[in-house]
Amino acid sequence: MERLGEKYQSVEAFGWAARDSSGHLSPFVFSRRETGEEEVRVKVLYCGVCHSDLHCLKNEWHSSIYPLVPGHEIVGEVAEIGRKVSKFSIGDKIGVGCIVDSCRACESCREDQENYCTKSVATYNGVHYDGTVNYGGYSDHIVVDECYAVKIPHTLPLASAAPLLCAGISMYSPMKYFGLAGQGKHIGIVGLGGLGHIGVRFAKAFGSKVTVVSSTAGKSKDALENFGADGFLVSTNEDQMQAAMGTMDGIIDTVSASHPILPLVGLLKPNGKLVLLGATEKPFDLHAFSLILGRKSIAGSAIGGIKETQEMINFAAEHGIKAEIETISMEYVNTAMDRLAKGDVRYRFVIDIANTLAVTRS
């Protein structure tokens, strides 16, 4: 396969990459472009480990370009700014999420929904408009157009803010769009992982009532005592699921593995909405009756636009919302990936790039 992005660019960069679909990460010297007029160069401080990183490393979506440097929950410090940059100054703490560019002209882009632009450019494993492959945040620095970065308020601790850039916006956006955010609304959150636990915190901050639906009974204590959920259902417990039927205004389903959705549709009140976030390859079985009797619906959602991401970050700062993280060294990342594959993380790994990446360079 043609190795794109090997065209030499002017600034040396260092990170960790996978060379093939084993997904095994190791030190990788590469290069990034010069800082453009409207771009900022960001020294990466922290990068969250998203389940998408794992999917991509293993080429589960059949579109991975190797060498692959993952990472799209990036928090860093502005080290250099292009001469037309107005949003940021050197030293600002900023975040970069899942996309670093888009066409800027289509209806989605014009409505601040760059995430739905069909030509949006992914932070990693995407092809930039100059033809080079993008490398993500498991690296020492990144160059990004100022329009695709967000400011991190100083009240937000940086390491635990990193996961907000993908997990956070992925939960915040559908709660707002589908009218589930607020007093009197009962939201179900399926899956208590990286996305789910942040979702509980956002939903509580919105004033919604929250029930977590999980296959792991052992997470009930965290759900109720640490994250503030009002209820916890074990999805394999038929009695509990039956008792909760017809009680939820909406459900945000974060589970990416294939699973039956009929029981989840049953939890919805009439007019209720099930929002799917997991990028599952295998289609689900849809029982038309389950939607028709009760006028229910199933929708999808994917992250959010940049403007909404900034709004979400500001909201998180105002309400003291952060991710529950396990900070790791760069060297630990392969072990972290193995643990992530087994769901063994409470609840997001965040790589301490600033303090642990450089030492791995031999």
Added chain:
Amino acid sequence: MAKSPETEHPNKAFGWAAKDKSGVLSPFHFSRRDNGDNDVTVKILYCGVCHTDLHTIKNDWGFSYYPVVPGHEIVGIATKVGKNVTKFREGDRVGVGVITGSCQSCESCNQDLENYCPQMSFTYNSIGSDGTKTYGGYSESIVVDQRFVLQFPEGLPSDSGAPLLCAGITVYSPMKYYGMTEPGKHLGVAGLGGLGHVAVKIGKAFGLKVTVISSSPSKEDEAINRLGADSFLVSSDSQKMKAAIGTMDYIIDTVSAVHALFPLLGLLKVNGKLVTLGLPEKPLELPIFPLVLGRKMVGGSDIGGMKETQEMLEFCAKHNITADIELIKMDEINTAMERLAKSDVRYRFVIDVANSLSPP
């Protein structure tokens, strides 16, 4: 000992019923209740043949209680009204649709959404509020609580207006609820049968651009020239389907058999909505990527409440919207069902009950 259908109620009744899942309909003697204080007795003139009738007589969904007298697109004349009935008088032209009972006190009922009441009962094949089985409109007359009877507007013909009582409300309600009424927006109608052809007419009346998506190329001429659709896509024409990707704001999917959702979802713009109305007996495959990548939605809808059904009838009367029908006699019903199973009808059979149903 359980009472027989003939002796269950005080008044003799006659209709046609299916006795088993062969679905073959034949003459059937049963009985109806006395006209209560809140009831209207309707002498049936016409009854539309809905695909649900076919699903039910064949027990496709596994909950048919034979004998089944189908029929829930009923137009007739009120012959008796109970003393509490205020909305109707004897001699009024009235309609009866899909439901004839609900609890009348829950949140759904109080919001005029009797169709979503957990205790809602159907016009046929259901247990009514009095605990007895309901029999539908393939019969001489029916006794219905006034809440579930509709005024048939002047100017709306009884025969071609009858299918509006199910087909009409089934497409009108989700078009209103899911916001598919903004003039200039683009509606796709998948399936051009009883529901689909009415959806085209209602869509045009809302000022929408309408594209029909159908597996039958032979329906194109009528779709455009008679029903008023703006364009027609043959679902197996992959080139044309590809060219139409991302062009529709909404889709009303009326297809009653199992079919692929993936190509239909592709036709939607970002944030687009597909409403599925068909009730196949097996699940559909729901692909997730198109929903996630375009924030698209698949929703369901189930007829409409009584208030909205009345509103729909007034809307159709105002815009001269009726169904395109083939009038049949009662004893032609079995042939009609066979043809319906093959989608061989333009576009709804309606039984001329008053003129062709008579006890042997």
